[in-house]
Every structure is written in C-alpha cells, then in structure tokens.
Amino acid sequence: MAASARTARSTSASRRPEPASRPASRPELRVVDGGADARTGFAAGFGRFMTWVRTRSAPTVHIVVAVAFLASTLIGALMLRTQMVSNAFETSQLETSISRLTQDVQDDQAKLDQLEASLPQKASDMGMVPQSGSVTIDLNGYQEPQEGGQ
Known part of the structure; x- marks a missing residue:
C-alpha cells in the first residue's frame, strides 16, 4: 500500500500546468538576396566560399595556409x-650530335684506310722502289759544324 501512495504522489508532482503565456517556438524567416541569375561564375563561387569560411569554426588562417600550400605544390610540380x-x-639533341660526330669519324677513318691502301700503288707509279735493306746511321762521332767556316 505504501507503494501505491508513493506512486500517486510522484505523478501528481510531475503534472504541472504549463504557462499559457509562452507561445510555441517558430523558425525565424529572413530575406535571401538574389536568385540563380543574380551572381554567376567566379564571384558567386567566391561568395559562397567566403560564407562557408565564416560559418566554420576553423580559423581562416588555416584555410589560407592550406590553399597557399596546395598552390605552391602545384606550381612546383609544373616547374x-x-x-x-x-x-x-x-x-636528345646531344645524342643526335654525338651520333652525327661518330658517323663523321667513321667516314674519315674509312677515307684514311683507303688512302693507306692505295699508297704503295701511287709510290710505284711515281717510280719509287721498295727499300731492300735497312740502313742505320751512327751519330756517336758526329760533331756540329762550327760557324767560323772550319
């Protein structure tokens, strides 16, 4: 029986009449400037971005630093x-130049080899004969001539 009395008290205490003077809360209305055709392009996007930045709890400095970092990274990558x-x-130009010079050297070497091969024939046409033996000159007793006419 004690439990029912207790229940009766607790329900009667929780029932309080609400004051009639407090009206129900209604959302506030405000006027929005412009429409879809008022601002377009970069200006509209920048305006929306700035509104977003102002409504966020993150400081604007962090966003500016992040944008600067991204821009510098992009410029660095492009450079x-x-x-x-x-x-x-x-x-590529150096490799082309090297191959051209190598080809020139090979052409000149081929001309030199051809001239060396034709040298004995040209010498015999001029009447030269090959040397039959070797000749040596001993300069041990050589003295330079004196200028006095002696």
Missing part, C-alpha cells in the same frame, strides 16, 4: 615537369 622536359630535349 619540375617543365625542367624535366627541357632536360630530356637537351639530352
């Missing part, structure tokens, strides 16, 4: 790629 293409072009 690196441009330098790599330039180096590849220069390497």
Whole structure:
C-alpha cells in the first residue's frame, strides 16, 4: 500500500500546468538576396566560399595556409615537369650530335684506310722502289759544324 501512495504522489508532482503565456517556438524567416541569375561564375563561387569560411569554426588562417600550400605544390610540380622536359630535349639533341660526330669519324677513318691502301700503288707509279735493306746511321762521332767556316 505504501507503494501505491508513493506512486500517486510522484505523478501528481510531475503534472504541472504549463504557462499559457509562452507561445510555441517558430523558425525565424529572413530575406535571401538574389536568385540563380543574380551572381554567376567566379564571384558567386567566391561568395559562397567566403560564407562557408565564416560559418566554420576553423580559423581562416588555416584555410589560407592550406590553399597557399596546395598552390605552391602545384606550381612546383609544373616547374619540375617543365625542367624535366627541357632536360630530356637537351639530352636528345646531344645524342643526335654525338651520333652525327661518330658517323663523321667513321667516314674519315674509312677515307684514311683507303688512302693507306692505295699508297704503295701511287709510290710505284711515281717510280719509287721498295727499300731492300735497312740502313742505320751512327751519330756517336758526329760533331756540329762550327760557324767560323772550319
């Protein structure tokens, strides 16, 4: 029986009349400027971005630093790629030049070999004969002539 009395008290205490002076909460209405055709393109996108930045709890400095980092990374990657293409072009030109010079050296070597091969024939046409033996000159007793006429 004690339990029922207790229940009766607890339900009667929780039942309080609400004051009639407090109206039900309604959402506030506000006017939105422009429509789909008011601002278009970059200005509209930038405006939306700035509104988003102002409504976020992250500081604007962090967003600016992140955008600057991304932009510098993009520019750095483009510069690196441009330098790599330039180096590849220069390497290609050097390889072409080396192959051209190698071909010139090979042509000159072939001409020299041809001239050396034709040298004995030209010498015999001029009346030269091959030497039959070897000749040596001993300069041990050689003295230079003196200028006094002696």
